[in-house]
Amino acid sequence: MIRTPFLNKTLAAGLLVAVLGSTKLAHADDDATAAARERFKEGVSYFDQKQYEKARAAFLQAYALKKHPAVLLNLAQSELRSNHERDAAQHFNEYLREATDASQAERDAAQAGLGSARTAISEVTIVTEADADVSVDGVLQGPAPLPAPLYLDPGLHTLQVKKGERVASQSVSAKAGETRELKLKLAPEVAPTATAKPTPAAAPPPANAAPETEPEHPPASSGGAREPFFHWLLTKPAGVISGGATVLLGGGAIGLAIASHVSYSDADDIASQIDDQARQDGVSTQGICTDPNKVLGAGNEAEAAHFADACSARQDDVKKGDNLKTVATIAGVGAGVMAVTTVVLYFVTADKGNTASSAPLSRVAVLPWFDAKQGGLSVSGRF
Numbered sequence: 001m002i003r004t005p006f007l008n009k010t011l012a013a014g015l016l017v018a019v020l021g022s023t024k025l026a027h028a029d030d031d032a033t034a035a036a037r038e039r040f041k042e043g044v045s046y047f048d049q050k051q052y053e054k055a056r057a058a059f060l061q062a063y064a065l066k067k068h069p070a071v072l073l074n075l076a077q078s079e080l081r082s083n084h085e086r087d088a089a090q091h092f093n094e095y096l097r098e099a100t101d102a103s104q105a106e107r108d109a110a111q112a113g114l115g116s117a118r119t120a121i122s123e124v125t126i127v128t129e130a131d132a133d134v135s136v137d138g139v140l141q142g143p144a145p146l147p148a149p150l151y152l153d154p155g156l157h158t159l160q161v162k163k164g165e166r167v168a169s170q171s172v173s174a175k176a177g178e179t180r181e182l183k184l185k186l187a188p189e190v191a192p193t194a195t196a197k198p199t200p201a202a203a204p205p206p207a208n209a210a211p212e213t214e215p216e217h218p219p220a221s222s223g224g225a226r227e228p229f230f231h232w233l234l235t236k237p238a239g240v241i242s243g244g245a246t247v248l249l250g251g252g253a254i255g256l257a258i259a260s261h262v263s264y265s266d267a268d269d270i271a272s273q274i275d276d277q278a279r280q281d282g283v284s285t286q287g288i289c290t291d292p293n294k295v296l297g298a299g300n301e302a303e304a305a306h307f308a309d310a311c312s313a314r315q316d317d318v319k320k321g322d323n324l325k326t327v328a329t330i331a332g333v334g335a336g337v338m339a340v341t342t343v344v345l346y347f348v349t350a351d352k353g354n355t356a357s358s359a360p361l362s363r364v365a366v367l368p369w370f371d372a373k374q375g376g377l378s379v380s381g382r383f
Contacts, residue, residue: 036065043074052082069099073110080113089117089151097147122152122174124159127183132163149179154269156262161186173265175272226350233342238349242342249335256328263321270314274307289314 043058059075076091092114096107126134126146134141136150137157144161152174159182160169166186226232233239278285281296281303288295289311292304 033065036062036071039065040071040074043071043078047074047078052078056082056084069095069102073099073102073106076110076113080117085117085120086151086153089114089121089123090148092117093148093151117151118179119177120154121176122154123179124150124152124172124174125181126150126159126161127181128161128168129163129186132161132186135160135162154273156266159184164189173269175269176276226347226352229346229350232346232350236349238345239342242338242345246335246338246342249331249338253328253332253335256324256331260321260324260328263317263324267314267317267321270310270317274310274314277307277310 039058039062043055043062046052046055046058056075056078059071059078063071063075072091072095076088076095079085079088079091092110095102095110096114099106099110102110126144128134128144130144132144134144134146134150136152136159138160141150150159152172154174154176156171156173158169158171160167161184162168163186166189168184168186170182170184172182233243274288275285278288283295286295288307292307292311293301296304296307
């Protein structure tokens with residue numbers, strides 16, 4: 001992702017207010033450790049020297065020792081200038097929620113910093129059942145409703161909510177600067193199964209009644225009906241082997257088609273980022289991936305290198321998507337062939353006669369399908 005520093009006069013003034021507030025930190029709590037004050041002073045010194053990554057590390061240590069709003073605001077400002085926009089947005093938001101006694105200048109600085117950070121990340125508000133655990137890419141964020149939106153770096157993420165044994169998840173492609181609401185609905189709770197009442201015992205037959213007997217063998221079917229398709233598929237070697245191969249190939253085709261779609265989507269996201277950056281730089285996208293040095297002109301070699309890397313990553317994603325699509329197509333055709341083979345083997349090898357003599361004849365049709373980026377199998381018929 002191509003990053004652009006977000007520094008302006010408003011933010012610089014806001015940070016100065018927060019830095020001058022360091023005296024507030026020193027007197028806020030008599031039990032504050034000397035180590036926290038030293039880390040804070042180091043962070044201020046590094047920030048003044050524009051060594052923002054070191055300032056961020058120092059403020060993180062200070063905040064771990066003493067969770068004070070003055071530290072939190074300076075930490076967020078350092079994160080914003082060291083390209084950690086997602087962390088900056090979280091800490092600016094946390095500061096605005098918790099620093100209830102902050103001055104208006106400090107709150108204005110935090111609001112401006114949050115606005116700048118949000119232009120480089122995606123903001124997602126989760127709507128789901130209360131007390132459901134919310135996770136992003138497997139990392140727990142807390143119970144719903146969350147106190148603030150989720151801030152996501154651009155790219156593909158998996159969002160999940162879980163309450164008891166009920167789980168709902170969704171993959172999202174986050175884009176810089178977007179704000180969206182995502183509803184994740186959990187399945188309704190299953191009611192406990194009622195205990196069945198015992199069936200009354202049947203009355204004994206009269207003493208003079210002849211006992212009912214069943215024939216030792218059911219009458220042979222004169223129509224020669226075949227055994228049910230699924231019974232044959234799950235019990236006969238021919239059905240197990242051919243059906244298993246059909247499922248494996250079909251599942252592989254679908255999985256590869258999904259992977260291909262994801263690669264194409266990643267390539268589209270990178271292309272969008274390249275276009276956005278070109279607009280910010282005031283240059284044309286014409287030839288930006290062919291010769292970025294020529295498009296940007298002399299003196300912009302570093303920016304040209306960023307464009308070259310982004311263009312190369314996009315091309316790799318497109319090539320990967322093409323390769324996965326080809327393999328998915330081959331696997332889908334193979335699944336179709338195996339499905340037809342399974343049906344033929346059923347009519348050739350399925351038992352006739354006594355087995356399920358009253359079962360109707362099975363009719364099955366399995367057809368592969370594909371579009372530009374996806375594929376699968378369509379199964380229909382009478383079993």
